[in-house]
Amino acid sequence: MVSAMSYSALAEFGRTLLKRPTLQEGLPIISEYAKQVSGAERCSIFIYNPKIQMLWTTLADGAEKIMVHQDDGIVGHTVKEGKPILVNDPYDDPRFLAMIDQKTGFVTENIASIPIFDSTRRIIGVFQLLNKPGGFSREDAKFMIFFAHYISGYLELAMLFDDEAKILTKGVE
Structure with a gap:
């Protein structure tokens, strides 16, 4: 059950995120x-580029940038299936x-892999x-789907902001 404190923490998270x-x-x-919310040891966020059919981490706790073809790994299957994948072994x-x-x-002891959709459902x-003690459950997946929806607008805008910043910087060089 989600408490009022959980909603308050989520709202504070949202305010903090919008400042970045x-x-x-x-x-x-x-x-x-x-x-923090899931109890997982690590979190990796992959950005998907369908033009080159690759996913890459812009953030992977404790690892350098990771690149994966859209047909490979749990992350690639998440893109292919368009739904969460939980793997506890x-x-x-x-x-x-x-x-x-x-x-x-x-x-890696267990994985919860969740697609992030933009405003047009791509x-x-x-x-x-990764590595939640006791493994990931369907309840975890429900929360993570909600969380992916929650952060998707931010990611879509941030990617646009980053693209525009690159275009503007090229004009200055």
Whole structure:
């Protein structure tokens, strides 16, 4: 059950996020809040570019930038299926990219992977929570779907803001 305090914390999170217009500023705030609320150890936010058919993390706790083709991994399957994927035993799931754990030294115990849709219902990204004690449940997925809707407008505007900033900077150079 969601308490009045939970709604108050969510509203405060929203106010804090709106003060950060760029992805670089906002994504760490989103990650920290998602981890705090879910109890997960890590949060990765992937941005999806359908033109090049790639997803990449602009934020991955404790890891360098990760790039994944849209056909690969749990994150790629999340884009393909357009719905949340919960995996509580990733090393037994053929979709799991164990090579990322090998590269980063992190051991993934469970994954919640949630698509993020823009205002036209196209997928613009995926956020993944990793390693929640006891694993992820359907209740977790319900909250994360709500949370993905909550942050989608911010992400859409921040990506537009970042694109415009790049265009303006190119004119100055």
